[in-house]
Amino acid sequence: MGRAKTCVRLAAGPQWLMPSIVQVTVHPSQFPENVQQALLNSLRVRQVNHKFLYDSLKQAQKWLALHEAYSPARTDPDCAETYENAFATAARKMADTPVHVIGLGCGGGQKDARLLQLFKQEGTRLSYAPCDVSLALVLVALQRANAVLADGACFPLVCDLAEADDCARLQQEAIQYHHRYICLFQLEDYAGVIRDTARNVEVFKFVNQYAESDELAWSLEQFCPQLLMMQTRAKGMLALREEKHKEAVEAIEAGLEGIRIFYRQHSRLDLLEQSGEIHSLEAWLQEIQAKRPLSERERLEHALDEAVRREDYEKAAQVRDALRNLKASQ
Secondary structure, three states, X not given: OOOEEEEEEOOOOOOOOOOOEEEEEEOHHHOHHHHHHHHHXXXXXXXXXXXXXXXXXXXXXXXXXXXHHHOHHHHOHHHHHHHHHHHHHHHHHOOOOOEEEEEEOOOOOHHHHHHHHHHHHOOOOEEEEEEEOOHHHHHHHHHHHHOOOOOOOEOOEEOOOOOOOHHHHHHHHHHHHHHHHHHHHHOOOHHHHHHHHHHXXXXXXXXXXXXXXXXXXXXXXXXXXXXXXXXXXXXXXXXXXXXXXXXXXXXXHHHHHHHHHHHHHOOOHHHHHOOHHHHHHHHHHHHHHHHOOOOHHHHHHHHHHHHHHOXXXXXXXXXXXXXXXXHHHO
16 A cells, blocks of 8 residues: 545634645555454454554644643753753754654654754754654644745655555665666676665664564564675675775775674574675685786795795895885885
8 A cells, every 4th residue: 555645724814834735644544444354343342553543633732732831841840851862952052954854753853843942053064854653743843844944845654554555665776776776787887786775774774773573674684784784795895896806805804894794683693603705705805815916026925935945046136125115215
């Protein structure tokens, strides 16, 4: 299923700091048939799904009033100061970079609006996507953001993150990229391989951060070592193509360390010991080091050893003098 665009007409009046019609994207998790199924499941287990606590405008207003009265972010000065300091630091460090803020569970959007305000003070180019299971809450957050942002910079989304199946879709898309960079490697388009593998690395990081369970995250992340190996091979081949053997060696060593770190972070030392990706890169590294062109100094040292072995002392003296001159020039 795809996403749906919904146009919401708002009551006219000075309290609305946005156009009278707003376009909102609705994720399939909040399509009517899925909401109905969630309601039936709640009734079956006799436990109210969180989304029905603020489904209507009236419920959302009550929820916001409760939040205003009891949330530490509103009542605890230390908590509020923590948010303020974190937001201010982020705004300073990212001032020169375009920023797209995503409010996951945006609620009324108070914290999001404050973060956007601090970014704006730094001159940052901004966009914002308030995301919540409640249309009413998304609109409230959008209203606050529109007091800060330029027109057209907000992209409201109604979505039940707990029910979204986008992790599986991301996995399918990542597999498509996987097949493409394998083909690109065979075609010796190493820059394309690096581009596509870098894209999948970012997908893995995103899934690791937002997947609802470690098992779900691992279903995608388990392919990371193979991805890092292909990325490393592409970087190494690009360096070798330009006869930069030192850079090739450094790229392979960095790739090997990246794979080892991945296994350690996931406490999979058993896989580290038997990793085919590590064994493959180690063998390639040895091959490159064996075929590495000799430097001028190494070439003269080998020539000196050969002259001494053949007892050609006149030649040895000439090579020795050349070696001394080279060392002096360095």
